[in-house]
Structure formats: C-alpha cells, structure tokens
Amino acid sequence: MNPNGARVPLKVLHVAQTAQGGVGSYLEEIVPHWARLYGADAVRVVLPDAHAHLFPGLKPQWLVTFRNGDGGRMTSSLRMAGRAMLQIWTWRPAVVHLHSTFAGLVMRPLLALMPHRPRVVYCPHGWAFDRKGTGLKTRAIALVERVLARFCDAIVCVSRFDAGQARAAGIRPPLLAVVLNGVSDMVADSDSVKDAAREWPQGCLRLLFVGRLDHQKGIDVFYEALRKLGEGVFGVVVGTPVVCDEPPAQPPANARALGWRTRPQTASFYAAADVLVVPSRWEAFGLVTVEAMRAGLPVIATRVGGIPEAVEDGVTGRLIDVDATSQLVAVLGGLDAPTLRSMGINARRRFLESFRTERVVQQLDELYRRLAPA
Numbered sequence: 001m002n003p004n005g006a007r008v009p010l011k012v013l014h015v016a017q018t019a020q021g022g023v024g025s026y027l028e029e030i031v032p033h034w035a036r037l038y039g040a041d042a043v044r045v046v047l048p049d050a051h052a053h054l055f056p057g058l059k060p061q062w063l064v065t066f067r068n069g070d071g072g073r074m075t076s077s078l079r080m081a082g083r084a085m086l087q088i089w090t091w092r093p094a095v096v097h098l099h100s101t102f103a104g105l106v107m108r109p110l111l112a113l114m115p116h117r118p119r120v121v122y123c124p125h126g127w128a129f130d131r132k133g134t135g136l137k138t139r140a141i142a143l144v145e146r147v148l149a150r151f152c153d154a155i156v157c158v159s160r161f162d163a164g165q166a167r168a169a170g171i172r173p174p175l176l177a178v179v180l181n182g183v184s185d186m187v188a189d190s191d192s193v194k195d196a197a198r199e200w201p202q203g204c205l206r207l208l209f210v211g212r213l214d215h216q217k218g219i220d221v222f223y224e225a226l227r228k229l230g231e232g233v234f235g236v237v238v239g240t241p242v243v244c245d246e247p248p249a250q251p252p253a254n255a256r257a258l259g260w261r262t263r264p265q266t267a268s269f270y271a272a273a274d275v276l277v278v279p280s281r282w283e284a285f286g287l288v289t290v291e292a293m294r295a296g297l298p299v300i301a302t303r304v305g306g307i308p309e310a311v312e313d314g315v316t317g318r319l320i321d322v323d324a325t326s327q328l329v330a331v332l333g334g335l336d337a338p339t340l341r342s343m344g345i346n347a348r349r350r351f352l353e354s355f356r357t358e359r360v361v362q363q364l365d366e367l368y369r370r371l372a373p374a
Contacts, residue, residue, distance in 0.1 A: 009038035010368050013093040015084045017077050017102035019051040020242055021212050022287050023125055028055040029183055033361040046084045077106045094372040097121045101128045108151040119371040123156040126284030130165050142169040149175055153371045158285040159306025177367050181285045182360040183294055192268035199236045207235040208273035210288045212242040218279030220249040225328045227252045238266055270295035281322050283307055293351040298343035300331055316347040
C-alpha cells in the first residue's frame with residue numbers, strides 16, 4: 001500500500017491462445033474491473049485478433065492481438081508467445097496470467113528461461129486430461145501438466161472439482177488456488193429482450209442452449225431431446241462449432257441456431273428464455289450456468305465437473321446424468337410455471353450470494369499480491 005493506504009497497482013498481463021467461448025467471457029469479466037481499480041495501464045490482454053470483436057467489453061487500449069487465421073494451433077501459439085514475450089520485455093508486468101492449455105503449454109517453459117521473470121499464474125479453465133480420450137493420452141497429458149506445474153507460481157482452479165482433479169493427477173496442492181467463476185450483475189435492455197423473444201414461436205416452452213456446438217457441450221443430446229419432445233417446446237441455440245471434433249449435429253424442426261452473439265446480446269436471450277439447457281459431457285465449471293442464474297433463469301444441466309457447485313438440484317434447476325436424453329426429456333416435460341418461477345427466484349438469489357465478478361477480482365488480487373507484493 002502507498003502512504004495514503006491505497007493499494008499500489010500491479011501490472012497484470014493476461015495471455016490466451018484462443019478467446020472464443022469461456023476464456024473470452026472470463027477475461028471480459030475480470031479485465032474491466034481490474035482497470036477500474038488500478039487504471040487502464042495496469043492490465044493488458046494478448047489474444048487472437050479474430051476473437052477481439054466478440055468481446056466489446058475489452059477496450060482496444062488493453063488488447064495486444066496476434067494473427068491466428070492460418071497455420072494451425074501450434075503456429076497460432078507461437079505467434080501468441082512472440083507477442084506476449086515482447087510485452088513482458090517492454091511493459092514489464094508483475095504477473096503473467098496464462099489462460100487455457102495451449103497458452104500454458106507454450107508460455108511456461110519460455111518464462112522459466114528468463115533470469116528475472118514475472119510471477120506466473122496459470123488457469124487451465126478445465127484440465128485437458130479430464131476430457132474424454134484414451135487412457136494413454138489422458139495419462140500423457142496429466143504428466144505434461146504435472147511437469148509444467150513446476151514452472152508457475154500458482155494455478156487457478158475455477159471449481160473445487162477442478163482442484164480435486166489436479167490433486168489426483170499429482171499436482172502439488174500448495175500451487176492450487178480455487179477461485180470460483182463469476183459474472184457481473186446486469187439487466188438486459190427491455191427492447192433487446194423483446195427482440196430475442198421473437199426467436200421463439202408463441203405459446204411454446206422456450207429452451208435455450210448457449211455455447212460451443214461441439215461434442216463436449218452435448219448439442220446432439222439437446223437436439224435429440226427436442227425431437228422427442230416435439231411440438232410445444234422450441235430451442236434457440238447461441239453458438240457455433242469451435243473444436244470441430246466431428247460433423248456438427250443438425251437441428252430439428254423445433255430448433256433455431258443463431259450463431260455467436262455478443263455477451264450483451266446473449267444476456268437478452270437469457271432474459272427471454274424459460275430454461276437454459278446445459279447437457280455438457282465434461283465441464284470445469286460452466287460459466288453459462290451463472291450467466292443464466294443472474295437473469296433468474298432455471299438451469300437444467302448434467303451432473304459433471306463443477307456444475308453442481310453452481311446449480312442446486314431441485315432448487316435453482318435440475319441435474320441429470322451425462323448422455324441421458326430420456327432424463328432430459330422427462331425433466332423438461334415435467335416442468336410447470338410455478339416450478340419455473342420458484343427456481344428462477346432461487347437462481348437469482350444464489351447468483352447474488354456467490355457468483356459475482358467482484359468476488360473473483362478480489363480473490364485474484366489477493367493471489368497476485370501474495371505472489372508479487374508491491
């Protein structure tokens with residue numbers, strides 16, 4: 001602290017190889033708060049130029065972009081590393097916060113070679129070894145993460161489940177800091193909500209899916225449930241394929257896929273929907289769950305990863321098993337207006353109590369200052 005009792009700003013550089021999806025949403029939440037606390041020159045973000053426009057809350061003066069449209073993920077990662085290292089040498093941040101697997105894979109060894117490096121914080125946003133794959137591949141990824149953990153000062157886990165997976169993989173517990181995800185409170189513009197509501201036919205149960213249209217997120221399960229439910233329900237899908245691990249699932253007649261929307265636009269869909277459906281096959285936390293709860297929207301989600309740390313079964317929504325289309329159909333078919341209203345009220349209350357960005361920023365600030373005291 002300075003003589004007046006105010007905290008001295010710490011320069012923090014965030015680095016992401018990809019920002020499309022949860023990582024970008026996370027950065028769009030915490031970076032503006034940090035800038036308001038400590039000034040615009042206290043934070044910078046390295047991210048792909050193609051993703052910057054998806055997050056209007058990240059102002060241009062905070063951004064250091066790199067080209068990622070060609071050459072594959074490793075080429076993109078090397079471009080990211082070049083931009084990040086230049087910032088470290090010239091801007092001299094006290095903390096470098098790495099986001100997701102590829103930023104951690106490339107940057108941690110490079111930073112370890114520096115004689116006077118900044119403090120290094122890594123957030124996997126869900127461990128790669130926790131995803132479905134062969135046993136050999138999973139063990140190899142866990143080994144790499146265990147080795148690279150030696151090259152950072154702290155690892156931020158976005159859920160208690162995430163921290164448990166890290167301990168089970170042999171990563172030293174003292175490195176782990178659990179900082180549950182959160183989002184800023186906001187009220188969607190009423191005209192925008194009316195526009196969003198028009199995407200659903202009148203008189204139906206309004207189901208919403210938000211996220212990447214990839215195998216992990218279970219978009220195929222959502223579509224199959226809609227086919228079985230038929231008339232009377234309609235699904236609106238906000239998102240596009242990103243990983244492209246298999247041919248994209250085709251929407252049924254009672255669904256409409258809209259592509260990516262900005263986060264303010266997506267907030268309007270949360271406010272207009274009756275239920276958010278999150279049929280993920282694995283998930284470190286599931287940021288969309290608290291975005292929905294902020295809007296007072298009940299959440300029907302799979303009982304995986306950190307999702308149960310946000311969604312309380314029977315209180316703020318319902319939890320189902322992975323790949324259990326029949327369960328999803330039964331739960332959705334059994335919803336009524338009083339239940340939805342009660343769950344929505346509880347969801348909003350739980351968000352206000354536990355999942356606001358201010359708490360996330362405070363915990364990160366405490367972590368950064370413990371590692372790199374001013």
